[in-house]
Amino acid sequence: MMPPVARAQAQVLPGMGDGEMTASAERQLGDTIARQIFRDNDFLDDPVLVEYIQDIWQKLLAAARLRGELTPELDERFAWTILLGRDRDINAFALPGGYMGVNTGLIAVVGSRDEMATVLGHELSHITQRHISRILSRDARNMPLMVAAMVLGMLAAAKSNSRSGSDVGQAVMMGGQAAAMQNQLNFSRDMEREADRIGFGVMTQAGYAPQGAAAMFEKLQYASRLNDNGSYPYLRSHPLTTERIADMQGRAQLKPGADAAMPLVMDHAMIASRARVLSRPGVDVLRVWVQAAGTTEFAKGSPAQQAGMLYAAALSANELKDYGVARDMAARLRERTAGNAPAARLARLLAAEIELSAGQPARAGALLDAKARDRPEMMLSAQAAIAARNPAPMVGPLRDWVATHPRDATVWRTLGMLYTAQDEPLRAIRADAEANVAILDYVAARDRFKAAQDLMRRPGAGPVDHYEASIIDTRSREVDILVREQHAEEKKAQR
Structure with a gap:
C-alpha cells in the first residue's frame, strides 16, 4: 500500500509526461517522501530491529535479482531502503523509488522470519513490478493539489498530541474529502495477485519456508473474520479475497515440507x-x-x-x-x-x-566485543566508549563502516560524537553534515559544510588537516548542486 503521506506527496510530483513514470521520476518522488519520514519523530533506527529486517530484506533482494524480477536498471536507480516506524499498527507498505515502510507492530505479531519474508516479498514485488508507477501515471494528473494538501493536513492533525475540537472536526472533514483518492491509489486485484505470486517465488527462492506464507495468510484471514479492529491497516490496503487465500494455500502445498509445523x-x-x-x-x-x-x-x-x-x-x-x-x-x-x-x-x-x-559504561563495555563489526554491537561499543571518555578505539571501526555504508545517518552522527570526544571539531562537523545528506536534508548539510569551512578559516584555528579540508570543500560543492536541484524540483511542483 501507499500510506497517506505517500499519496499526498504523489500530487506534487514534477510533470511526468505521457506514459509510465520513469524510474528516475519515481525515485525522485520516493526521496521526497523519505525526506519527510526521516523527520518524523516516529522514525526509528534501532540497530537490533534494523539488523533483523535487513537480514531478511537483503536475502529477498538477492533472490529477486537471481529470478530476474529486479532488473539492473531498477537495482541501480532505486533506493532499496527499509524505513522502520515506531507504530503499533500492523502494517508494511511499498513506497515509490524502492523505499519500504515497516511498522514495529508488524514485527511484534509475526511468528517467524518466514512470515515476515512473506509480507516483505509481497511489498518488494509491488515495487519491482512497477505497480506504484502504473497507478501514479494513470491517476496522478487527475487529482488536484488541493486534495493532497488536505491529506497532509489530516496527517498533521492526527499526529498532534494537543488537538482542539475544531482541529479534530477539520481532520474528519479532510478525511471524508480524500476518501475517493484512497480507492484510486490502492493496488488493483490483479496487482495484488501478481505480488502474491511473485512475492511467494522470491521468498521461497531466498530460502524461507512456504508454510510461513500459509501461516501469515491464516493470521490475516483470522483478523479479517474479526472485521479487523483497526490494528491491521494492512488488511484495508490489501483486502483478502477467497481467490488470494486459495491461491496462496495451493502454492504452499505444492512446495516440499509445506505441512511441517513452524x-x-x-x-x-x-x-x-x-x-x-x-x-x-x-x-x-x-x-x-x-x-x-x-x-x-x-x-x-x-x-x-x-x-x-x-x-x-x-x-x-x-x-x-x-x-x-x-x-x-x-x-x-x-x-x-x-x-x-x-x-x-x-x-x-x-x-x-x-x-x-x-550510567555504567564500564560494565557495558565488559559485556561487549569492541572488535565486533556487526552494527548493533559496534554501536553499543561506540556509546560505551563515548560515555567512558575513551573514544579512540571505536573511531576506526565506525569510519570503516560509513566508507561502505555512506547513507547510514545514525553511524555518521555517532562518529561525530566520537570526534567531539576526541576534540576534533572539524571532523565532527563534517560527520554531522554527512548524516544530514544521508537523510536527504541537503539544506542542513550545506549549512554544516559551510560551518566546517568557516572553522578552517577562523583566525587562530591552528593547523588544518589538508586532506580533510579537501574532502569538505568537494562535498560542499556537491551538496550545493543537490540543494539547487531540490529547489528546482519544488518550483516545478508548484506550477
Whole structure:
C-alpha cells in the first residue's frame, strides 16, 4: 500500500509526461517522501530491529535479482531502503523509488522470519513490478493539489498530541474529502495477485519456508473474520479475497515440507518482544510485562516463549528506569538462552544496553566485543566508549563502516560524537553534515559544510588537516548542486 503521506506527496510530483513514470521520476518522488519520514519523530533506527529486517530484506533482494524480477536498471536507480516506524499498527507498505515502510507492530505479531519474508516479498514485488508507477501515471494528473494538501493536513492533525475540537472536526472533514483518492491509489486485484505470486517465488527462492506464507495468510484471514479492529491497516490496503487465500494455500502445498509445523524460534521471540516494547505501549502495559515473568503462564511456556517474556520484562524495566529489576531479568534471560548462540547474543546485547542506560559504561563495555563489526554491537561499543571518555578505539571501526555504508545517518552522527570526544571539531562537523545528506536534508548539510569551512578559516584555528579540508570543500560543492536541484524540483511542483 501507499500510506497517506505517500499519496499526498504523489500530487506534487514534477510533470511526468505521457506514459509510465520513469524510474528516475519515481525515485525522485520516493526521496521526497523519505525526506519527510526521516523527520518524523516516529522514525526509528534501532540497530537490533534494523539488523533483523535487513537480514531478511537483503536475502529477498538477492533472490529477486537471481529470478530476474529486479532488473539492473531498477537495482541501480532505486533506493532499496527499509524505513522502520515506531507504530503499533500492523502494517508494511511499498513506497515509490524502492523505499519500504515497516511498522514495529508488524514485527511484534509475526511468528517467524518466514512470515515476515512473506509480507516483505509481497511489498518488494509491488515495487519491482512497477505497480506504484502504473497507478501514479494513470491517476496522478487527475487529482488536484488541493486534495493532497488536505491529506497532509489530516496527517498533521492526527499526529498532534494537543488537538482542539475544531482541529479534530477539520481532520474528519479532510478525511471524508480524500476518501475517493484512497480507492484510486490502492493496488488493483490483479496487482495484488501478481505480488502474491511473485512475492511467494522470491521468498521461497531466498530460502524461507512456504508454510510461513500459509501461516501469515491464516493470521490475516483470522483478523479479517474479526472485521479487523483497526490494528491491521494492512488488511484495508490489501483486502483478502477467497481467490488470494486459495491461491496462496495451493502454492504452499505444492512446495516440499509445506505441512511441517513452524516452531517458535527463540531469537525471533526476543525480537518480537523488542518490537512490542519499543512501540511505546504505555507505562501500565510495561509494568504488566515486567510482572508476567513471574506468572504461571511463564512457567508453562516453551523455552522460546520464556525467552521472549524475559526479554520483554528486562527491556520494559529498563524503559521504566528500574535498573535493578532490569538487571535481574537480563540475568535470567542469559541463563535461559545459554546454548542458543543467536538468542544468547541478543541477551548479552540487551544486558549491555541496560548498563548503558544505568550510567555504567564500564560494565557495558565488559559485556561487549569492541572488535565486533556487526552494527548493533559496534554501536553499543561506540556509546560505551563515548560515555567512558575513551573514544579512540571505536573511531576506526565506525569510519570503516560509513566508507561502505555512506547513507547510514545514525553511524555518521555517532562518529561525530566520537570526534567531539576526541576534540576534533572539524571532523565532527563534517560527520554531522554527512548524516544530514544521508537523510536527504541537503539544506542542513550545506549549512554544516559551510560551518566546517568557516572553522578552517577562523583566525587562530591552528593547523588544518589538508586532506580533510579537501574532502569538505568537494562535498560542499556537491551538496550545493543537490540543494539547487531540490529547489528546482519544488518550483516545478508548484506550477
